[in-house]
Amino acid sequence: MEKKGRVGLPDLPNAVKGETAFRLPPEPSGYMTVGHAMAFTINYLYKEQYDGELWLRFEDTNPRKVLPQYYDSFRRGIGWLSIRYDHEKNVSDDMEVIYEAGRELLEQGRAYACSCDEAKVKELRFEGTPCEHRGGSVEANLRVWDELLAKKHKDGAYVVRFKGDMKSRNYSLRDTNLFRIISHPHPLTGERYSLWPTYDLANAVEDEICGITHVLRSSEFRNELQAQLREALRFRRIEVIQFSRFNFKGTPVSKRLLRPLVEKKVVSGWDDPRMPTIDGLRRRGIIPQAIREFTLQVGYTKTEHEYDWSILLSVNRKLLDPLSKRMFFVPEPARLEVEGAPIKKATLAFHPQKDLGSRTIDTEGEFFVPSADLGTMKKGTVFRLMDLYNVRLTAEGSSPRGEYAGDGLVPDSKKVQWVTRAHSEAVVTVPGELFSEGGVYNKESLKEVAGYVEEAASGLSPGDIVQFPRFGFCRLDAPARFILAG
RNA sequence: GCCCCGGUGGUGUAGCCCGGUCAAGCAUGUUAGCCUCUCGAGCUAGCGACGCGAGUUCAAAUCUCGCCCGGGGCACCA
Numbered sequence: 001m002e003k004k005g006r007v008g009l010p011d012l013p014n015a016v017k018g019e020t021a022f023r024l025p026p027e028p029s030g031y032m033t034v035g036h037a038m039a040f041t042i043n044y045l046y047k048e049q050y051d052g053e054l055w056l057r058f059e060d061t062n063p064r065k066v067l068p069q070y071y072d073s074f075r076r077g078i079g080w081l082s083i084r085y086d087h088e089k090n091v092s093d094d095m096e097v098i099y100e101a102g103r104e105l106l107e108q109g110r111a112y113a114c115s116c117d118e119a120k121v122k123e124l125r126f127e128g129t130p131c132e133h134r135g136g137s138v139e140a141n142l143r144v145w146d147e148l149l150a151k152k153h154k155d156g157a158y159v160v161r162f163k164g165d166m167k168s169r170n171y172s173l174r175d176t177n178l179f180r181i182i183s184h185p186h187p188l189t190g191e192r193y194s195l196w197p198t199y200d201l202a203n204a205v206e207d208e209i210c211g212i213t214h215v216l217r218s219s220e221f222r223n224e225l226q227a228q229l230r231e232a233l234r235f236r237r238i239e240v241i242q243f244s245r246f247n248f249k250g251t252p253v254s255k256r257l258l259r260p261l262v263e264k265k266v267v268s269g270w271d272d273p274r275m276p277t278i279d280g281l282r283r284r285g286i287i288p289q290a291i292r293e294f295t296l297q298v299g300y301t302k303t304e305h306e307y308d309w310s311i312l313l314s315v316n317r318k319l320l321d322p323l324s325k326r327m328f329f330v331p332e333p334a335r336l337e338v339e340g341a342p343i344k345k346a347t348l349a350f351h352p353q354k355d356l357g358s359r360t361i362d363t364e365g366e367f368f369v370p371s372a373d374l375g376t377m378k379k380g381t382v383f384r385l386m387d388l389y390n391v392r393l394t395a396e397g398s399s400p401r402g403e404y405a406g407d408g409l410v411p412d413s414k415k416v417q418w419v420t421r422a423h424s425e426a427v428v429t430v431p432g433e434l435f436s437e438g439g440v441y442n443k444e445s446l447k448e449v450a451g452y453v454e455e456a457a458s459g460l461s462p463g464d465i466v467q468f469p470r471f472g473f474c475r476l477d478a479p480a481r482f483i484l485a486g
Numbered sequence: 487g488c489c490c491c492g493g494u495g496g497u498g499u500a501g502c503c504c505g506g507u508c509a510a511g512c513a514u515g516u517u518a519g520c521c522u523c524u525c526g527a528g529c530u531a532g533c534g535a536c537g538c539g540a541g542u543u544c545a546a547a548u549c550u551c552g553c554c555c556g557g558g559g560c561a562c563c564a
Contacts, residue, residue, distance in 0.1 A: 026564095027564050029563085171489070171560030182562080196562090221558085244557070245557090297498080298499065299500095308514070385523095388523090467526060469523095469525085
C-alpha cells in the first residue's frame with residue numbers, strides 16, 4: 001500500500017457542513033502581512049470546506065493604535081487573495097452590545113470598578129491580594145459604570161475588572177481588566193466613546209453575536225480567561241484551534257523591528273519587496289495562488305517554525321511557469337560582433353510549450369550577451385544564441401567576436417540569451433532576507449543587476465511577470481525596473 | 487519565577503490520540519543524470535531526521551517519568 005502524507009487541511013472537530021462560521025479578525029494597527037494572509041487562508045479554506053459563513057471583523061478597540069489606512073490594507077490584501085467573506089464589521093460598531101455585557105457582569109457581581117492606579121493593580125496582582133474595590137456593592141459599581149459611560153472620569157481613573165481568582169496560578173485569571181478609559185479619537189467613532197473594552201471581552205461578545213463556531217488563530221492568547229467570560233455571560237461553546245505564528249527566515253513581522261527600517265528609509269516603504277507585508281510580496285512577484293498553495297502545503301501546527309522562503313518561491317515558480325512569457329534579459333551585457341551573420345527577421349515564441357504568442361526581432365551582426373557566459377568560453381567554442389543560430393567564438397577578451405556557424409542545433413551546445421542593438425536598459429532588483437542571523441539588518445538584502453532587455457519588454461505594464469530565461473521570473477515594477485521573484 | 491504549548495533531516499511537514507506494517511512518507515534544499523534551443527518547468531536516482539536519559543513492553547517516533555531547549559501568557563495591546 002502506498003503511503004500518503006496529509007492532503008489538504010485536517011478535518012475540524014464538531015463541524016457540520018452548512019452550520020459553521022469563521023472569522024478573520026485583524027487589528028487595523030498595521031499593514032497586512034503574510035502571517036495574516038496564511039491565517040486568513042486557513043479560515044477561508046475551512047469556510048469553503050464546511051460551507052460556512054465568514055466574517056471580516058476589524059478588532060479596533062484600541063483607538064490609540066488604529067488607523068484608517070490599515071482597514072484598507074486588509075481589505076485590499078484579502079481581495080487580492082480572492083478570499084470572499086460574507087460579512088464585514090468593526091468591533092467598534094458594537095460598543096453598545098459590549099456595554100450590555102459589561103453591565104451584566106457588573107449586575108451579576110462578576111465584575112467591579114477599580115480605581116487603583118496601574119502600578120498598584122500590577123503589584124497586587126503579583127502578590128495575589130485583592131484590592132478594596134473588589135468587595136464593593138453592585139449598586140456602587142453600577143453607579144461608577146454609568147459615570148464612566150457618561151465620560152465623567154479621566155483616563156486611568158477607573159478600570160472595570162473581571163472577578164476571577166486572585167490566587168490563580170494563571171495570572172490572566174487574577175481579575176483582568178475588561179474596560180479602560182481611552183479618550184482618544186477613534187477613526188470610525190470619533191469622540192463618541194471613551195470607555196473601551198479589552199480584547200478578551202470584546203472577542204467573547206463578538207464571537208457570540210457573529211455566531212462563530214470555529215476559531216482558528218495563532219496561539220498567543222488567554223484561553224482560560226475567555227472560557228470563563230463566555231461561561232459567565234452564558235455564551236455558546238465554540239471550538240478554538242490554535243497554531244503557531246507564521247514566521248519567515250530573516251523576515252520578522254514585528255512592527256518594532258520593521259518600522260525603524262521604513263522610517264530611516266533603509267527600505268523603500270512598507271511595500272518594499274523584502275518586507276513580509278502583502279504589498280511587499282505582491283511587488284516581489286509572488287502571486288496570491290502561491291500563498292494559498294503554500295499554506296495548504298505547510299498547514300498549521302503548534303510547533304514553532306521558521307519557513308524558508310525557498311518553499312514559497314518554488315511554489316510560486318511552478319504556478320508562474322505556464323503563465324509567463326519568456327523574454328531576453330542580458331545581465332552585464334558584453335557586445336558581440338558576429339561576422340557573416342545573416343540578416344534575419346526572427347520570430348520567437350514567448351513560451352516553449354504554451355501558446356502565448358510570439359515576437360519578431362530583426363537581427364544583423366551586432367548582439368549583446370551576458371559577459372559572464374563569454375568569460376567562460378574559449379576561442380573556437382561554438383555556442384548558440386537561443387532560438388536563433390550558432391556562433392563560433394573567434395576572439396575572446398575585451399572585444400569579443402564571433403562568426404556565424406549555422407542554424408542547425410548542435411547537441412550539448414551552450415545556449416545564451418541575447419539582445420540586438422534594439423534593446424533598452426533595465427535594472428533587476430534581487431531581494432533577499434532583511435535580517436541576518438543576529439537579528440541585525442542585512443546590508444546585502446537588496447542587490448541590483450543592470451542589463452539590457454529586448455524590445456518586446458516595452459509592451460509590458462507594471463505588474464506583469466515574465467521569465468527572463470537563464471535568469472528568473474521577474475515582475476515589472478516601474479519603467480525599466482524589474483524585481484526578481486525567484 | 488509562575489502558567490500554558492511545543493521539540494521528526496538545512497528548512498517545512500506526515501506519522502504520535504488507537505505501540506508492531508516506520509531501519510520513518512512528502513515537499514523544499516542539495517548532488518548526479520535524463521528531457522528541454524533556459525540556470526524555469528518536468529522526470530529518475532542519491533544525501534539527509536525521531537532533543538537527552540531512564541522506564542513499561544516480545545516490540546516505542548508513538549505510552550510513563552525526569553531533564554534540556556524553544557515559543558507564548560502573567561498589559562488600562564490585540
